[in-house]
Amino acid sequence: MSKVTSSGEAKKSIPRRIRKTLSSLATKLGLKKTWDEKFYAEVSAYGEDSSNPWIRRSSEIGGWLFEGEHEALWELATRDVSGNILEIGSWMGKSACILAGACVDHHPDTVVLCIDTFTMSGTEQQQKHHEKLVGHAQGTFYDFITSAKRLGYYGHVIPIGQYSQCALKIVKGPLRLAFIDGAHDYANVESEVTLVLPLIAPGGSIALHDVYSGTYPELLAFVNERMLTDPALEYVGKANSIAIFRKR
Ligand SMILES: C[S@@+](CC[C@H](N)C(=O)[O-])C[C@H]1O[C@@H](n2cnc3c(N)ncnc32)[C@H](O)[C@@H]1O
8 A cells, every 4th residue: 555745755654664663673772873873882982902991991981082082181180280170071971980090090189070961961963962872861970970880980070960150160279180071162161261270270281172073163263262372371282182281
């Protein structure tokens, strides 16, 4: 039996329904992966063969750190500057695992303050992407806590489930490192950097993810227009998509 669709094309309704059912069953069973899911799985696994145990552990957590970025974060987090670490945008805890591992091994009296709504926020583009990957989930907080306990850094992370602008009202310095990986639009990054900079200790670092990934032009514009020209900041360089600055 066939019917004529609005486009005038005759289609067999029963086989199509079956095809759709099989297709969604395959997706549910993990037999069919979209390009986004494949890319996410591949990027998440980076660092699995690292000699650094914290980088290896981070590869067990879903998230986005590109080649070379794990080592760069480790190096910044282990520097001999006093203060805690601040992270904006934690997702399920991949970067937090490396930053917290640096606290465990090198600065045991310090912690990583992890600000994230844990409800998959961000620009419209980011939210659509998150939805595609883990749309079935209510949020990322449960994964964040579960990984922190399982991988041994729960005592060195303090998750704050709130938008950055609101959460930053209670954050105190000094910070030895701020890693910014939240909403990648101009207005959000501008307000985050403005609020965070006074909290960073002299000689401490501020690093922004995804600046050079080619996906977020507003983020790149903010870094070029406002950070490269700021006399309080020294541009240290890039590690893949990350822009790194040192506070003078
Ligand atoms: C790209 S993911 C972070 C990836 C993470 N650093 C990792 O290692 O996998 C961005 C995160 O920022 C959070 N986020 C976006 N906008 C935010 C905002 N305004 N305040 C707090 N968190 C935000 C999202 O909920 C999301 O978990």
